[in-house]
Amino acid sequence: MPEAIERARALLEEITPLAEDCGQVCDGRCCQATAESVGMLLFPGEEALPMDEGFRLQPAEGGGTLLTCAGHCDRALRPLACRMFPLFPYVGEDGRVRAVYDPRGWRLCPLVRECAHVPLQREFVRAVRRAGRILMEDPACAAFLRQNSAEIRELDRLTGLGEERPPIARRRP
Ligand code: SF4
Numbered sequence: 329m330p331e332a333i334e335r336a337r338a339l340l341e342e343i344t345p346l347a348e349d350c351g352q353v354c355d356g357r358c359c360q361a362t363a364e365s366v367g368m369l370l371f372p373g374e375e376a377l378p379m380d381e382g383f384r385l386q387p388a389e390g391g392g393t394l395l396t397c398a399g400h401c402d403r404a405l406r407p408l409a410c411r412m413f414p415l416f417p418y419v420g421e422d423g424r425v426r427a428v429y430d431p432r433g434w435r436l437c438p439l440v441r442e443c444a445h446v447p448l449q450r451e452f453v454r455a456v457r458r459a460g461r462i463l464m465e466d467p468a469c470a471a472f473l474r475q476n477s478a479e480i481r482e483l484d485r486l487t488g489l490g491e492e493r494p495p496i497a498r499r500r501p
């Protein structure tokens with residue numbers, strides 16, 4: 329497993345989007361099997377990590393590996409995508425890494441839909457951005473981030489959501 333993934337995962341070991349458990353608001357939707365949630369895409373090489381016994385791996389449609397789970401897991405083993413959700417370390421066309429709301433989580437996550445009204449913890453936003461910068465040091469992870477960022481850009485272009493979404497979480501008033 330690339331060392332960059334280990335470092336990125338460690339940054340997001342404890343910090344969460346809100347100070348309180350956001351799963352209490354939505355009943356932990358991102359951990360449930362629903363029509364909107366098809367699983368989490370692993371970062372390149374992440375599949376080599378120790379797995380929770382409820383994890384299942386399968387090839388993802390667009391390439392890479394998709395992890396599905398039993399709806400609960402040993403927190404220490406959760407993949408990077410779960411640690412960063414609902415943000416993603418977006419790589420702009422200028423190569424700059426920013427933490428942005430992932431438009432692919434719009435249907436699933438109330439924090440994405442209510443981003444204008446529910447600020448996230450600044451430490452969480454910073455940790456996602458820092459994780460992205462670390463991941464850019466690894467060529468395979470950098471390619472993965474660029475590919476996903478292009479997808480996010482295209483979705484934003486099609487839906488216009490990028491215009492409405494602040495690029496990073498806001499400060500608490
Ligand atoms: S769907 Fe969003 S609000 Fe609900 S638990 Fe997941 S990250 Fe939190």
Ligand code: SF4
Pocket residue numbers: 358359360368396397398399400401402406407410
């Ligand atoms: S792996 Fe864990 S954190 Fe990720 S969706 Fe499944 S139960 Fe939730």
